[in-house]
Amino acid sequence: MTSKKNAMTWDWLKLLCVTIMATLVFEHSQLDVRISELFYNNGHWLLEKGAQPYAFIFYDLPKALLILLAVYLIAVLVIKYRQSRLNATALTCNKLHRSKLDRFLLPLSMREISYLLIILAVVPATIATLKGVTHVSCPNDLVIFNGDLPYLNLWQNIVAATPARCFPAAHASAGFSLYGLVFLPTLRKYRYQIVISVTVLGWTMGLYKMLFGDHFFSHTLVSMLLSLTIACALAALFFKQSIKNKTHSTNDDKRHTGINLSSIEHSNI
Numbered sequence: 706m707t708s709k710k711n712a713m714t715w716d717w718l719k720l721l722c723v724t725i726m727a728t729l730v731f732e733h734s735q736l737d738v739r740i741s742e743l744f745y746n747n748g749h750w751l752l753e754k755g756a757q758p759y760a761f762i763f764y765d766l767p768k769a770l771l772i773l774l775a776v777y778l779i780a781v782l783v784i785k786y787r788q789s790r791l792n793a794t795a796l797t798c799n800k801l802h803r804s805k806l807d808r809f810l811l812p813l814s815m816r817e818i819s820y821l822l823i824i825l826a827v828v829p830a831t832i833a834t835l836k837g838v839t840h841v842s843c844p845n846d847l848v849i850f851n852g853d854l855p856y857l858n859l860w861q862n863i864v865a866a867t868p869a870r871c872f873p874a875a876h877a878s879a880g881f882s883l884y885g886l887v888f889l890p891t892l893r894k895y896r897y898q899i900v901i902s903v904t905v906l907g908w909t910m911g912l913y914k915m916l917f918g919d920h921f922f923s924h925t926l927v928s929m930l931l932s933l934t935i936a937c938a939l940a941a942l943f944f945k946q947s948i949k950n951k952t953h954s955t956n957d958d959k960r961h962t963g964i965n966l967s968s969i970e971h972s973n974i
Contacts, residue, residue: 717938724930731923732858740922741844744915748851752916763913764876767906771879775825781810782818789815817889820943824885827939828932832878835931839863841872845918873928874920877911881932888940904929 731737744751752759811818840862846852846869857865859872883903887896911925 715941717934717941720930720934720937724927724934727930728859728923728927731921731926737844737921737923738849738856741850741915741918745844745850745918750845750917752913754845754917754919756917759913763910767880767910768876771825771882775822778811778818778822778825781813782815782822784810785815785818813889813891816943817891820889820939821885824936824939825882828882828885828935829875829878831935832873832875832928832931835873836870836875839872840865840867840869841924842867842869843871843919844921846871850918871920872924873931874911874914874924875928876914877907877920877925878928878932880907880910881929882936883907884933884936885940888936888944890944907932 813821839859841859842852842854842857842862844850844852846854847856848854849856854867854869862869862872881903883906884900886892886899886903892899907929908925911920911928914920915922915925
């Protein structure tokens with residue numbers, strides 16, 4: 706069981722290796738170019754940058770909703786913190802404090818809400834930092850797509866240090882940051898539905914940018930894998946005790962099952 710606990714704790718390292726492998730595969734192939742060619746025809750991209758209502762639906766609206774979610778989570782965290790202080794005081798009087806706002810609050814612990822807020826901030830910040838280091842050009846800036854810059858691999862872009870900032874995909878990372886929901890102990894039974902929903906959301910946001918040449922396929926793929934890696938790594942840190950408790954609970958269940966089976970056998974004898 707110890708090995709199982711360690712596997713859960715270090716899953717983020719496996720995800721990081723997959724992220725690096727995906728980057729190398731696309732860097733040393735023409736897959737990105739071939740995929741982008743599907744969105745480029747006769748010197749024009751399938752979608753014009755900033756065209757409405759697409760820009761509002763796939764760019765402005767998701768960003769606004771994610772900002773509202775962060776504001777809501779901060780408000781819930783503050784309210785729960787105040788309630789915990791009031792309840793701690795009320796316990797001495799054997800009277801718990803009840804708020805009319807309880808029905809509007811997420812059924813998550815303060816630790817889980819704090820984790821979500823950190824993920825929503827850390828994932829986009831990490832992606833934005835990498836964009837400033839990699840200096841990878843957008844497809845619509847390249848000569849092969851009627852732009853001005855040559856197509857270079859990742860290392861060549863880093864050395865050239867051009868003003869380009871297109872890798873990984875930042876817009877999609879905002880959607881992928883919701884992968885933090887997957888690792889919440891309270892929502893464990895919904896993890897598969899959450900994975901599917903967040904993946905669809907992130908790729909919808911990423912595909913929108915690909916339609917007018919703002920990103921290659923690998924930019925969104927690496928953004929997804931890196932977001933999942935960060936969410937998993939921080940979950941291992943935040944919910945380490947929950948993993949231990951779950952491990953101990955499983956051990957206890959097995960031990961009790963063994964005792965019961967032994968008792969049954971003795972009674973039969």
